[in-house]
Amino acid sequence: xxxxxxxLLDRIRQHGEQSYPYxxxxxxxxxxxxxxxxxxxxxxxxxxxxxxxxxxRYLISPGEFLKAQRTARSRGLDIxxxxxxxxxxxxxxSGFDLDHATFPWDSFIITAVERGKAIDLNSFVMVEDRSxxxxxxxxxx
Amino acid sequence: xxxxxxxxxxxRQYVGNAESVQVRGETAGEAINDLIxxxxxxxxxxxxxxxxxxxxxxxxxxxxxIRYGQNLNTPIKENDEISIIxxxxxxxxxxxxxxxxxxxxxxxARYSRHLIMPEVALEGQKxxxxxxxxxxxxxxxxxxxxxxxxxxxxxxxxxxxFDVVDSxxxxxxxxxxxxxxxxxxxxxxxxxxxDINPFIRFDGYETRLSSENALDLFKDYDMxxxxxxxxxxxxxxxxxxxxxxxxxxxxxxxxxEGQASVFYAEQGPCxxxxxxxxxxxxxxPSCAEGGVLGILPGIIGVIQATEAxxxxxxxxxxxxxxxxxxxxxxxxxxxxxxxxxxxxxxCGPNKTITKLIDYxxxxxxxxxxxxxxxxxxxxxxxxxxxxxxxxERLDKGDKITIIDxxxxxxxxxxxxxxxxxxxxxxxxxxxxxxxxxxxxxxxVHCKMGGRSAKAYEFLKQAGFKKIQNLRGGxxxxxxxxxxxxxxx
Numbered sequence: 209x210x211x212x213x214x215x216l217l218d219r220i221r222q223h224g225e226q227s228y229p230y231x232x233x234x235x236x237x238x239x240x241x242x243x244x245x246x247x248x249x250x251x252x253x254x255x256x257x258x259x260x261x262x263x264x265r266y267l268i269s270p271g272e273f274l275k276a277q278r279t280a281r282s283r284g285l286d287i288x289x290x291x292x293x294x295x296x297x298x299x300x301x302s303g304f305d306l307d308h309a310t311f312p313w314d315s316f317i318i319t320a321v322e323r324g325k326a327i328d329l330n331s332f333v334m335v336e337d338r339s340x341x342x343x344x345x346x347x348x349x
Numbered sequence: 350x351x352x353x354x355x356x357x358x359x360x361r362q363y364v365g366n367a368e369s370v371q372v373r374g375e376t377a378g379e380a381i382n383d384l385i386x387x388x389x390x391x392x393x394x395x396x397x398x399x400x401x402x403x404x405x406x407x408x409x410x411x412x413x414x415i416r417y418g419q420n421l422n423t424p425i426k427e428n429d430e431i432s433i434i435x436x437x438x439x440x441x442x443x444x445x446x447x448x449x450x451x452x453x454x455x456x457x458a459r460y461s462r463h464l465i466m467p468e469v470a471l472e473g474q475k476x477x478x479x480x481x482x483x484x485x486x487x488x489x490x491x492x493x494x495x496x497x498x499x500x501x502x503x504x505x506x507x508x509x510x511f512d513v514v515d516s517x518x519x520x521x522x523x524x525x526x527x528x529x530x531x532x533x534x535x536x537x538x539x540x541x542x543x544d545i546n547p548f549i550r551f552d553g554y555e556t557r558l559s560s561e562n563a564l565d566l567f568k569d570y571d572m573x574x575x576x577x578x579x580x581x582x583x584x585x586x587x588x589x590x591x592x593x594x595x596x597x598x599x600x601x602x603x604x605x606e607g608q609a610s611v612f613y614a615e616q617g618p619c620x621x622x623x624x625x626x627x628x629x630x631x632x633x634p635s636c637a638e639g640g641v642l643g644i645l646p647g648i649i650g651v652i653q654a655t656e657a658x659x660x661x662x663x664x665x666x667x668x669x670x671x672x673x674x675x676x677x678x679x680x681x682x683x684x685x686x687x688x689x690x691x692x693x694x695x696c697g698p699n700k701t702i703t704k705l706i707d708y709x710x711x712x713x714x715x716x717x718x719x720x721x722x723x724x725x726x727x728x729x730x731x732x733x734x735x736x737x738x739x740x741e742r743l744d745k746g747d748k749i750t751i752i753d754x755x756x757x758x759x760x761x762x763x764x765x766x767x768x769x770x771x772x773x774x775x776x777x778x779x780x781x782x783x784x785x786x787x788x789x790x791x792x793v794h795c796k797m798g799g800r801s802a803k804a805y806e807f808l809k810q811a812g813f814k815k816i817q818n819l820r821g822g823x824x825x826x827x828x829x830x831x832x833x834x835x836x837x
Contacts, residue, residue: 233437240358267594267615268437270407270414271698277355277432286358290437307663308438310405311359311394 209345210238210245210288210315210331217348221326223252224293224319233268233292235276236315237285245288245315251276289315289331296321299328301341309334315344352380354431363390372431377408378421380431395433401666404616407434416670417691438615450475450504456548460502473662474502478548480661483507483570485558485586487534489646490576490600492524494654499542499549501658506542507552507570510534517837521643558582560705563589572660574598574653578637580627581708587612587620588705591695596669598656600649605642605677607649610668610687611656614696617670622690627712638796645677732805734792734817736826743768750789753823754778754804755796763823763834765794775800778807787813794819794826796837 223232234252238245253268253276268276268290280287290310294302299320301309309316312334319329332341355369364370370388374380381402385392397403408415409432415423425431452460452474463469463477480503484491487510495506514522514529514537522534529537535553542551554566558577567573567589575586575597583599590597596613599620612619652673659665672685695702742749751770753760760772773781775795785791791813795801798821805818819826827834 270409270434270436273434273436274409274412274432277434288358304438308405310435310437311357313359313362 209347210247211347211349212247213349216247216250217329217346219250220291220317221319221329223250223291224295224321224326225324227293227295228321228324229295231293231295233290235268235273235280235287236289236291236317237276237280237283238288239285240288247288247315248285249283250291251279289317291317291319293319293321293326296323299330301332306334306338306341309338309341312336312338316341317346350375350425350427350429352425352427352429352431354380354384355433357433357435360391360394360433363394364388374425376421376425377410377415377418377423377431380425381408381421399666405435405437407436408432409434416689450479452478453548456502459546459548463502468664469662473664476661476663477502477658478504481505481507481570482572482574482657482661483509483567484574484576485509485582486576486578487512487522487524487538488518488576488578489521489602489641489643490650490653491574492522492538493647493650494574494576494600494657495538495542496524496545497651497654498657499546499551501654502546503549503657503661505550505552505570507554507566508535508538509554509556509558509566510538511555511557521641521646523647558585560585560707563705564593567593567595570595572596572598572657574600574657576600576650576653580712583620584627584711585705585708588695588702590614591619591621592704596660598653598660600646600653602641602645602649604640605645607645607675607677608672609649609652609656609675610672611660613667613669614689618687618689619693619696621695622693623672623687625690625694629713638799642677645675648675648677732818733820735820736828736830739792739819739826740830748790750785750791751819752785752791752793752804753795754793754801755823759796759837762837763827765823765826770794775804778804782808782811785813787815789815791816792819793817795822797822797824 223234226232232252234250236247237249237251238247253272277287297320299318301316301318314333316332316334317329318332320327331344331346333344334341351371351373353369354372356364356367361367370384372380372383374383385395395403395406410418410423410425410429415421452471457464460474463474464471482498482503484495484506487508491508495508498506512534514525514532514534516530518525519527524541525534525537533555535555539551539553542549556562558566563585572595573586573590575583577583586597590612591614594615596611597620598611600609601607656668659667670687672687674683674685689696691697694700751765751768753764753770753772754775756774757772764770773784793801793804793808793816798818801818801822805816808816824836827836
């Protein structure tokens, strides 16, 4: 379960719409509070892939991640996952997402953007043996 | 050395919710081993089944990626900070079409030897079927690699070539047969590949790969396999792959030696990290000039096909960051570690190349060297002479000294001895320059005009003025003046 404010969900959708037809991506900053992840802020990341590939791939380089980690730490927050958009593609993880996912526990928020308009938004968590994603409940606060 | 390892948020549950852990080790590898020895639950998250760091896991010592240092052997100083940093990739697309792919009963029967291997199995075979691979060149490398990819069940194979099958191809380009001489290579390749496996889709592109069409051709494919034999195309394939974020499965061959690697800028070095600049034109002979053992492209091409299949099914250690060198005479493989060049002009952080350029110009190839085959009426500059022009002048009785700069074994196949040609192999020209008289009119030639252009440059520098290069070499002579002359 991840607790997210309405405003942050809207910001993810907006980022997806602004980046359309390309994918957007960013990191989720938050805290574990009483066993539940709480999203506190977003850190949008410029998609470092070029041209065509940006359409359906995103990449947050380790350098950017390192920087983001410092930013988070200085604000007393942790990186608790990432978000990205699927332009004209359903809001569920792809095979590529699974192959390249980081660690179980991390939240993985995906917003589908259809013809420039953000529609579904879902969150996922990879299972321990990395074999699939389970959907994660988003509790709007 | 004691050092501190920072733990990603997701993994802190395995280290008592600590943000960082004190470890000991002389190198980054030892420090990580110390960490997973003490917190064994971490191992499966950081390492894959083969005991290698997972591909998205990066280790930083202080602010430096260990890939730019000595990898796991990077030394650790007291109180260094080690960070475990994921890189994040993902997205809709392509490869996940594998989830929607089904195998027919006939396909299951055909691929049964794959399906019973746990590393491939049904999942891997579906990935192969969903995969799209583009091969550049239907020549020595392209022939075996596309045949094996077709047999393996790669669902869509694209092939770029504009050449016609010549009998001199058959010594190594096993996709074409004797009956195909004179046919477009794409036609015979299509017949052969679809005969091997009618379940695949074949797309032939009868065009010369160029800066104008490369991005368009590549964009629909998951990866590109370079089977070409010239530097402009190698740089072009590399740059287009880097710009599109696709792997470039590289191979090259010469005489008894071959090389292979996977250039994938997202995860390792690219071709420009290895060779920032092309060699001067003419320095590295092509196979047409230097020859190649016919079997060699079979070995290197099949290594390329193997790497492509591994990338598709996501198993094993790809040749990313490694250059494999093969010597057929010694029958030995060697391996060089390749590092990403932080100053790489196309994949480095301060890249200066953001679109495709003119690769002929970049490789110093001027149009007169590119058109190696002569043709009758074409214009030529005074530094060149066409075979017809030379023949006419010889027939008139003009006194012309013909210098053949090829090697003795090439001379044995065909030569211009009856016109008084003299053999001075290119490498010996500087030592034997005294045998030439700068007052004489001299024409230098080789097989196709490349090596003799170097001899021409050398002799010009040495003060020879009345010198010309035979355009297209002895091959053009055989084509246009003396059809009875053997060609090789």
